[in-house]
Amino acid sequence: MMLVQANGANCTSNLFCSSMLIANAGDSRAVLGKRGRAIELSKDHKPNCTSERLRIEKLGGVIYDGYLNGQLSVARALGDWHIKGTKGSKSPLSSEPELEEIVLTEEDEFLIMGCDGLWDVMSSQCAVTMVRRELMQHNDPNKCAKVLVSEALQRNTCDNLTVVIVCFSKDPPPKIEIPRSYRRRSISAEGLDLLKGVLNGR
Numbered sequence: 001m002m003l004v005q006a007n008g009a010n011c012t013s014n015l016f017c018s019s020m021l022i023a024n025a026g027d028s029r030a031v032l033g034k035r036g037r038a039i040e041l042s043k044d045h046k047p048n049c050t051s052e053r054l055r056i057e058k059l060g061g062v063i064y065d066g067y068l069n070g071q072l073s074v075a076r077a078l079g080d081w082h083i084k085g086t087k088g089s090k091s092p093l094s095s096e097p098e099l100e101e102i103v104l105t106e107e108d109e110f111l112i113m114g115c116d117g118l119w120d121v122m123s124s125q126c127a128v129t130m131v132r133r134e135l136m137q138h139n140d141p142n143k144c145a146k147v148l149v150s151e152a153l154q155r156n157t158c159d160n161l162t163v164v165i166v167c168f169s170k171d172p173p174p175k176i177e178i179p180r181s182y183r184r185r186s187i188s189a190e191g192l193d194l195l196k197g198v199l200n201g202r
Contacts, residue, residue, distance in 0.1 A: 018104050020111075025076040025097040027116040031124045032102070033109045036176055038128040041100050041111075044119070045076040052076070061092025068093060073116075110135065110167045117161035118152050131165060132173050139172040141165040 022030045024042035032039040045052055047068045052075035056068060064070035069092065076094045112127055127148055134144045145163040152161055 020102055020104055022100040022102075023097040024100075025078060025095060026074050027119075029114060029116075029119050029124070030100075031112045031114075031128060033112065033128045033132055033173075035107045035109065035173075036128065036132055038124040040124050041102065043098060044116070045074050045098075047073070047075045049075065055094070056092040059090050059092040104168060108168055109173045110141065110165055112148075113164045113166075114148070115160055115162045117157045117159035118148060118163055120159055121152050121155035121157045122148070135167070135172050136175070139167075141167050 022041045024030065025045065027044045027046060028042070029044060030041040032041055043049070046066070047053060047056060047063045048066055053063060056063060056075060061069055067073055068075055072093065075092075076096065076098075078095050110131060112124075112131060114127070118127065130147060130151065131141075131144045134147055135141070142165075145165050148163045148165075149161055
């Protein structure tokens with residue numbers, strides 16, 4: 001489960017200079033596309049994660065084959081009352097979200113939100129690269145989401161699959177210019193003599 005809230009400030013264009021709050025409980029993930037780089041804004045709440053495992057074991061829960069109490073593949077979630085127990089009791093399954101707040105800049109181009117059906121078969125960087133390439137072609141976030149879903153299906157994802165893409169500008173991402181390297185390689189006089197000797201069969 002993931003919620004995103006953006007708060008505007010006195011800015012000149014779009015959402016730049018706005019703060020964005022990510023609240024996540026579960027294994028959905030929010031990934032920011034920052035000039036082609038993938039920045040993960042949420043953490044997957046898997047039971048095997050060290051901090052979650054310690055919390056679970058402290059509250060009497062167990063992790064079996066990667067599942068909380070052998071039943072659930074997440075350490076935090078809304079619902080799943082059969083694991084949470086009676087009202088008021090401490091449960092190894094938490095519904096408390098983790099919060100992440102960032103301030104958007106002109107380098108922040110889009111946000112990808114997807115459930116584990118996407119991230120089980122695709123890295124965050126791969127998704128950002130694909131979305132950016134698609135946006136440069138047609139600038140349609142809905143088509144980008146469909147491309148990610150299709151790619152995940154081709155990679156034989158085995159879980160539920162939901163993808164949402166939010167663009168922070170009405171314009172497509174600009175082409176990234178990669179500076180050329182002007183470093184010249186040289187060879188010493190001794191190196192030339194050695195090479196001549198090898199070529200001459202000495």
